Amino acid sequence: MSRAAEESNRRMLRARDAMDRSYAQPLDVPSLARIAHVSEAHFTRTFRATFGETPHRYLQRRRVERAMFLLRETDRGVTDICFEVGFGSPGTFSRTFREIVGRSPREYRKEALPVAVPTCFAKAWMRPNG
Amino acid sequence: MFTAITHSQIYVLDQDEALDFYVGKLGLEVNTDADLGFMRWLTVNVPGHPERQILLERPGPPALSEETAEQVRGLLTKGAMGGHLIFSTDDCRKTYEHLRGLGVEFTEEPTERPYGIDCGLRDPFGNSIRFTQPRG
Secondary structure, eight states, X not given: OOHHXXXXXXXXXXXXXXXXXXXXXXXXXXXXXXXXXXXXXXXXXXXXXXXXXXXHHHHHHHHHHHHHHHXXXXXXXXXXXXXXXXOSOHHHHHHHHHHHHSSXXXXXXXXXXXXXXXXXXXXXXXXXXX | OXXXXXXXXXXXXXXXXXXXXXXXXXXXXXXXXXXXXXXXXXXXXXXTOTTSEEEEEOOOTTTSOHHHHHHHHHXXXXXXXXXXXXXXXXXXXXXXXXXXXXXXXXXXXXXXXTTEEEEEEEOTTSOEEEEEEEOO
């Protein structure tokens, strides 16, 4: 691994951290590429090579993970949660949630149990695959 | 049986840069900085708590082959080496503001949790650091 590759990793990690931090914001490739200090064309390709999935998919999984948290730990309504975690419409939210989790938000809520570990670990480990 | 944890270890890419960050910015103190010839044994601790040290170790030969050290460096910079440190603080928001003023980049701002207020940052290499103000 060259020093250049390490620097590239850190840039991609900085963009991924921004998604973890600001997942509810309307993050797009241009803004993430700016955080990583690379061109837009370079960004998506390099992110995928570094972490094994596109930035779009990473952000979807982060948002779905936060939605799972809110469904599990609060009484908030599903539509409310959809906008809270950064989805633009309930339709997209439900479709993406089901695609990633395999159940609808309401089904998930019925079956979920609270967890007692530090949130940083819950956020990393309870994020759904897919 | 065991009575305490005395040493933990994380990997850093550069020990001078690690000192700038862990001591210069986070405010930890150097416990031991010894050139052993084959390695620089560099440990830090929370001020006033030398009973628990963190070894800031540089991956490289002869402890690791060049190839393995490169893999470690790759994982570290992807944030995948582990290396989690969680500190406690008596005022999370104040500590956060202080460190932000020193130019520390945060991954998460102070947030209320069931167990207290906590926030997150990364060291210059990719290790994940958090500090928590435990619920009173």
